[in-house]
Amino acid sequence: xxxxxxxxxxxxxxxxxxxxxxxxxxxxxxxxxxxxxxxxxxxxxxxxxxxxxxxxxxxxxxxx
Amino acid sequence: xxxxxxxxxxxxxxxxxxxxxxxxxxxxxxxxxxxxxxxxxxxxxxxxxxxxxxxxxxxxxxxxxxxxxxxxxxxxxxxxxxxxxxxxxxxxxxxxxxxxxxxxxxxxxxxxxxxxxxxxxxxxxxxxxxxxxxxxxxxxxxxxxxxxxxxxxxxxxxxxxxxxxxxxxxxxxxxxxxxxxxxxxxxxxxxxxxxxxxxxxxxxxxxxxxxxxxxxxxxxxxxxxxxxxxxxxxxxxxxxxxxxxxxxxxxxxxxxxxxxxxxxxxxxxxxxxxxxxxxxxxxxxxxxxxxxxxxxxxxxxxxxxxxxxxxxxxxxxxxxxxxxxxxxxxxxxxxxxxxxxxxxxxxxxxxxxxxxxxxxxxxxxxxxxxxxxxxxxxxxxxxxxxxxxxxxxxxxxxxxxxxxxxxxxxxxxxxxxxxxxxxxxxxxxxxxxxxxxxxxxxxxxxxxxxxxxxxxxxxxxxxxxxxxxxxxxxxxx
Numbered sequence: 001x002x003x004x005x006x007x008x009x010x011x012x013x014x015x016x017x018x019x020x021x022x023x024x025x026x027x028x029x030x031x032x033x034x035x036x037x038x039x040x041x042x043x044x045x046x047x048x049x050x051x052x053x054x055x056x057x058x059x060x061x062x063x064x
Numbered sequence: 065x066x067x068x069x070x071x072x073x074x075x076x077x078x079x080x081x082x083x084x085x086x087x088x089x090x091x092x093x094x095x096x097x098x099x100x101x102x103x104x105x106x107x108x109x110x111x112x113x114x115x116x117x118x119x120x121x122x123x124x125x126x127x128x129x130x131x132x133x134x135x136x137x138x139x140x141x142x143x144x145x146x147x148x149x150x151x152x153x154x155x156x157x158x159x160x161x162x163x164x165x166x167x168x169x170x171x172x173x174x175x176x177x178x179x180x181x182x183x184x185x186x187x188x189x190x191x192x193x194x195x196x197x198x199x200x201x202x203x204x205x206x207x208x209x210x211x212x213x214x215x216x217x218x219x220x221x222x223x224x225x226x227x228x229x230x231x232x233x234x235x236x237x238x239x240x241x242x243x244x245x246x247x248x249x250x251x252x253x254x255x256x257x258x259x260x261x262x263x264x265x266x267x268x269x270x271x272x273x274x275x276x277x278x279x280x281x282x283x284x285x286x287x288x289x290x291x292x293x294x295x296x297x298x299x300x301x302x303x304x305x306x307x308x309x310x311x312x313x314x315x316x317x318x319x320x321x322x323x324x325x326x327x328x329x330x331x332x333x334x335x336x337x338x339x340x341x342x343x344x345x346x347x348x349x350x351x352x353x354x355x356x357x358x359x360x361x362x363x364x365x366x367x368x369x370x371x372x373x374x375x376x377x378x379x380x381x382x383x384x385x386x387x388x389x390x391x392x393x394x395x396x397x398x399x400x401x402x403x404x405x406x407x408x409x410x411x412x413x414x415x416x417x418x419x420x421x422x423x424x425x426x427x428x429x430x431x432x433x434x435x436x437x438x439x440x441x442x443x444x445x446x447x448x449x450x451x452x453x454x455x456x457x458x459x460x461x462x463x464x465x466x467x468x469x470x471x472x473x474x475x476x477x478x479x480x481x482x483x484x485x486x487x488x489x490x491x492x493x494x495x496x497x498x499x500x501x502x503x504x505x506x507x508x509x510x511x512x513x514x515x516x517x518x519x520x521x522x523x524x525x526x527x528x529x530x531x532x533x534x535x536x537x538x539x540x541x
Contacts, residue, residue: 032407036201036414040384043377044422050373050429058427059434060281 073101073237074538076290077143078297080240084142085131091142095124095186098144098239102189106238109214111229113149114156114190120144123186130184139297141184146239148227149190150197150276151177151285160276161208161226162195164399174274175309176243176285176302183301191229191242195403197250197278198226199387200411201380205459207405212459215257216539217505221456224254230288231258235506235539241289241298245275247282248379249484252510255288255496256451259506261525261535262288263295266515267491268313270299271306279386280311281427282379282488291535292495292525296321299518317518324523327361332511332524333368333444334358335479342481344454344469347502351450354499354509354532358448361527368444370478371436375485378426378433382489385423388415407464430489437490446513446521449480451496455505487512495521498534506534 072094075083084091099117106112127142152158152170159165177187192210194202205212205222213228215221216236223232227244231254234242244251246264255262263286270285277283287298296319303317334355343351359365394400395416400409440447457463487494494512501507511521529535 032410033414035407036411037417039201039380039411040414040418040422043374043381044425046374046377047381047422047425047429050432052425052428052432056428056431058424059430060427 070237070538072097074290074536075240077145077240077294078139080143081139081141085136091124091127091186092121094142095120095144095188099188102146102233102238105236106189106229106233109216109219109223109232109236110208110211111192111213111223111232111236111238112189113159113161113192113210113229116153116156116187116189120186120188123181127184127186137182137184138301140180140301142186143240144186144188145180146189146191146230146233146242147177147187148193148230148242148244150193150245151190151243152274153177153187153190156190158190159209160196161193161210163209163402163404164394166209170274172274175271175306177274179302179304185301188239191233193228194226195405195408196391197245197247197276198408199278199383199391200408200415202405203407203462203464204405205457205463207403207408209404214459215456215505217259220458221505222257222459224257224456226250227254227288231255231260231262234258234260234288234290237538241287241294243285243302244288245283245285246488247278247383248488251286251288252451252484252494252496252508256508257456257506259498259508259534259537259539260288260290261292261295261498262286262496263299263518264487264494265299265303265518266313266493268311269303269315269317269516269518271304271309271312273306273308277390279383281386282383292497292522292529293321295495296518296522315516319522320519321523321526324519327363327524327527330445330520330524331364331366331443332358333366333440333447333480334449335367335369335477337477337479338449338481341476342453342472342479343450347450347454347507350500350502350507351509355448357528357531358509358524360531361524363524366444368440368447368480370480370482370486371433371440372478373429373433373436373486375482375489378429378489379485381418381422381426382430384411384415385418385426387412388418392416433486433489437492441514446511446517446524447480447483448509448511449483451508451510453481455502455507483510483512491515493518493521495525497525497528498537499532500534
């Protein structure tokens with residue numbers, strides 16, 4: 001099959017866009033993603049209310 | 065078999081082992097009977113991910129041969145059990161309850177299953193679970209590869225999650241005990257909703273090697289069983305240091321009820337507001353009676369309150385940060401959309417964007433939580449609270465529906481009602497005990513103690529069960 005120059009360019013562009021596209025995170029229904037982000041934000045606001053001494057280190061270890 | 069009919073299926077693991085040792089029945093007979101029931105009744109409750117009939121019967125035969133040679137291995141030998149399908153077992157799918165992993169085969173068995181096998185227990189099936197142990201936050205009981213797990217006490221209600229099949233299968237007499245896992249409530253909730261005894265061990269006491277990770281700093285594995293005593297026996301078999309789990313505490317556990325302190329030595333913290341206001345109105349009478357039974361054991365009771373922290377947001381932020389990283393490939397590949405609950409998928413996608421600032425802040429506040437718990441347990445040995453404030457949700461109702469009685473008044477005291485997220489943040493052990501019913505559905509109370517004080521919790525739990533028979537009740541009886 002003989003392709004026209006224009007068709008070759010379109011196909012090449014499509015292939016390039018497929019290769020370069022970052023791993024897609026398909027959007028779920030916007031409402032649910034928005035809801036999840038709003039929850040993160042309200043969590044952040046709740047944590048911001050805690051008085052946190054500068055010396056408090058993350059709790060990565062648990063001891064008896 | 066010496067035991068016939070329904071009674072067999074509601075014996076404790078210790079009783080079944082005693083009967084097997086005496087020669088009342090073989091492990092093969094026992095295993096076949098439980099397999100038949102699991103495949104029929106367990107499946108009818110959507111509690112089964114996979115039956116392991118052939119290899120279970122092979123293992124039971126080996127165990128029976130050991131008995132002939134008087135090679136005895138302890139109080140779980142010959143006893144069938146089930147395991148949440150987030151624990152790896154070779155040659156079969158380990159689905160994590162989620163469609164993207166429906167055909168996943170992990171060849172290295174989970175440490176806890178190796179330990180139980182070594183103890184002579186017989187794994188007869190993998191049990192259903194909420195997909196990915198609920199990471200991302202699910203809206204429906206149906207958020208599972210096997211559909212909504214139905215409560216054996218009333219099939220219109222849910223079994224609880226995320227160790228749904230473990231709770232339902234024990235309650236329905238399909239297995240004498242099961243393993244579940246808890247990140248924030250996934251052992252205690254199904255235990256309470258299904259009317260069985262559940263033990264969440266101290267963080268690090270039980271190896272998580274071979275278990276699906278949801279949150280490295282919150283995940284724990286523990287038993288759901290028919291009694292506090294069984295939980296102690298099972299914990300002894302599965303606890304212990306493991307170099308394959310980087311967060312292993314390197315400690316063993318010896319269930320030693322014979323060395324328990326007198327109950328009068330223990331101070332139990334409780335909060336009136338939990339029983340009188342936080343608990344849903346229809347449950348209060350049952351919970352009050354349970355509180356009176358605990359009081360009658362001779363323990364000292366003292367009013368207590370959880371330190372003031374935003375426990376829910378803390379757990380949510382930490383879990384989000386860790387789960388987002390753990391499931392990054394699944395999320396980025398788009399296969400996350402194959403899971404059954406789109407709210408959960410959205411929660412995991414949003415988790416990928418959680419700022420490091422939020423995660424680290426939550427982990428720093430968690431340090432303050434740990435310090436505050438040290439102060440709380442300076443004055444009490446353990447705290448007591450309703451495991452959940454109400455009975456199991458209906459399977460057809462969204463789990464995030466607003467509370468039926470409206471939001472709690474802003475001026476209500478904290479009490480101990482948030483013990484599930486608080487205790488999980490602090491890595492503390494907790495024991496949920498069946499304590500009665502409301503509207504025909506089970507309720508549970510929880511004892512939570514200092515790290516590595518499982519023997520104290522089990523001693524009080526055993527005494528509570530010596531005075532009550534809620535743990536012996538059977539659905540449909």
